[in-house]
Amino acid sequence: MNFPENFLWGTATASYQIEGAVDEDGRGASIWDTFSHAPGNVYRGDTGDVACDHYHRLEEDLDLMAELGLQAYRFSVAWPRVQPDGSGPANQKGLDFYRRLVDGLRERSIEPMLTLYHWDLPQALEDRGGWTSRETSERFAEYAGLVYGALSGTVSYWITLNEPWVAAWLGHGYGVHAPGKQDAGAALSASHHLLLGHGLAMERMRSVGDDNRLGVTLNLHPAVPGRDRDADREAARRVDGQANRLYLDPLFRGAYPEDVLSHYRGLGADLSVVRDGDLRKISAPLDFLGVNYYFRHTVRDAPEEDAPDAPFADLDARPIVPHAAEKTAMGWPVDPEGLTEILVRIKEEYADLPLYVTENGRAVHDYADPNGEVKDDERVSYLDAHFRAAREAMDRGADLRGYMVWSFLDNFEWAEGYSKRFGLVFVDYATQKRTPKTSARWYSEVIRRNGLGEPAR
Ligand code: IFM
Numbered sequence: 001m002n003f004p005e006n007f008l009w010g011t012a013t014a015s016y017q018i019e020g021a022v023d024e025d026g027r028g029a030s031i032w033d034t035f036s037h038a039p040g041n042v043y044r045g046d047t048g049d050v051a052c053d054h055y056h057r058l059e060e061d062l063d064l065m066a067e068l069g070l071q072a073y074r075f076s077v078a079w080p081r082v083q084p085d086g087s088g089p090a091n092q093k094g095l096d097f098y099r100r101l102v103d104g105l106r107e108r109s110i111e112p113m114l115t116l117y118h119w120d121l122p123q124a125l126e127d128r129g130g131w132t133s134r135e136t137s138e139r140f141a142e143y144a145g146l147v148y149g150a151l152s153g154t155v156s157y158w159i160t161l162n163e164p165w166v167a168a169w170l171g172h173g174y175g176v177h178a179p180g181k182q183d184a185g186a187a188l189s190a191s192h193h194l195l196l197g198h199g200l201a202m203e204r205m206r207s208v209g210d211d212n213r214l215g216v217t218l219n220l221h222p223a224v225p226g227r228d229r230d231a232d233r234e235a236a237r238r239v240d241g242q243a244n245r246l247y248l249d250p251l252f253r254g255a256y257p258e259d260v261l262s263h264y265r266g267l268g269a270d271l272s273v274v275r276d277g278d279l280r281k282i283s284a285p286l287d288f289l290g291v292n293y294y295f296r297h298t299v300r301d302a303p304e305e306d307a308p309d310a311p312f313a314d315l316d317a318r319p320i321v322p323h324a325a326e327k328t329a330m331g332w333p334v335d336p337e338g339l340t341e342i343l344v345r346i347k348e349e350y351a352d353l354p355l356y357v358t359e360n361g362r363a364v365h366d367y368a369d370p371n372g373e374v375k376d377d378e379r380v381s382y383l384d385a386h387f388r389a390a391r392e393a394m395d396r397g398a399d400l401r402g403y404m405v406w407s408f409l410d411n412f413e414w415a416e417g418y419s420k421r422f423g424l425v426f427v428d429y430a431t432q433k434r435t436p437k438t439s440a441r442w443y444s445e446v447i448r449r450n451g452l453g454e455p456a457r
Pocket of ligand 1 (some may be wrong): 014017163292359406413414422
């Protein structure tokens with residue numbers, strides 16, 4: 001099974017999850033520094049203070065990427081390295097780090113794909129209302145302009161936001177991510193201001209006139225009823241509304257889905273922060289859409305559900321994981337067909353534009369065996385099945401141009417700390433030794449052949 005000649009194979013990471021060096025070279029505090037240091041928020045009290053120490057091990061990590069034959073690398077810029085308190089002139093040392101990263105990638109013929117926001121908001125902006133405040137959208141555009149001014153000549157792929165649903169709802173609705181709020185109104189307002197920040201940043205970057213490709217990354221999940229009942233079908237529609245359409249509709253149709261707004265109005269939460277002209281900016285044309293895919297939501301109607309930290313409880317819905325499903329170490333069901341569905345849906349219902357899988361991968365209970373090897377056959381078969389599902393979507397007309405496996409390295413998995421490993425490369429956090437897993441060697445071969453052999457079992 002082959003892929004088109006220019007198909008881009010790579011991996012992805014994010015700043016707070018790998019960099020460490022949180023107090024160096026003028027970096028300011030982010031909401032994840034604050035959140036992870038507050039007791040009870042992260043498994044075992046883990047923080048990103050050191051993480052994979054990538055900030056100090058840049059050359060070694062770049063060499064490893066080259067050795068594995070990666071063609072692309074998606075990373076994120078830490079806003080508080082560039083603007084320690086979220087506004088004003090750039091901190092040159094912060095920009096220098098990303099300049100070294102990008103130059104190092106180019107020297108090794110690896111295409112950089114840059115994400116401007118992967119959740120590490122400067123704490124100083126949070127103190128002024130964070131994403132519930134319109135000012136943060138404006139500051140984000142200013143920050144985007146600074147990074148673009150410094151790197152637009154060497155980076156061709158620009159992603160404004162990573163997974164605005166997660167930042168808005170896990171951060172402000174259900175409180176399991178920074179900044180830890182549990183308030184549907186705050187989640188709606190954060191959603192809008194994130195999208196507005198995207199629109200303003202796009203405008204700012206477009207005005208420079210460089211011939212780069214600009215897009216945004218959404219986490220998308222098909223939502224299906226758990227049982228053959230109208231109540232479950234309705235619950236799946238509500239989940240689809242909040243998880244998918246609340247982002248796809250404004251980006252591609254310039255409007256918020258009325259059924260979602262009406263549900264939240266019933267709970268006393270609204271989108272009154274929207275101003276005239278915002279949706280026009282949000283729906284400005286994209287050069288590509290980044291899709292992060294992990295699993296499908298199988299949903300039951302659950303009117304009695306009221307745990308404030310349970311995603312979708314406010315929709316009277318509960319996602320279930322079918323008993324028979326294969327599950328990852330996160331407890332997420334393995335469901336490659338969902339990737340085909342979501343890629344085809346974008347083309348059929350929204351727009352026929354270039355797509356990139358900007359994240360996909362699985363957590364495994366990895367360990368180094370007595371010979372020092374990490375044999376993650378489950379990850380190999382997971383990726384093999386998902387690459388085939390992506391190829392199927394292409395055969396059905398989706399314009400998929402590339403695939404970034406999550407993740408290059410094991411890293412800080414947010415509220416799960418270091419307990420969950422997603423990397424192609426194993427990280428021994430005590431020594432920072434990197435060991436490519438079986439999946440890393442297998443992926444190198446996929447890239448070299450630009451295709452797959454017999455299905456992995
Ligand atoms: O680790 C995260 C990443 O930061 C965003 N997408 C999902 C990954 C796995 O949970």
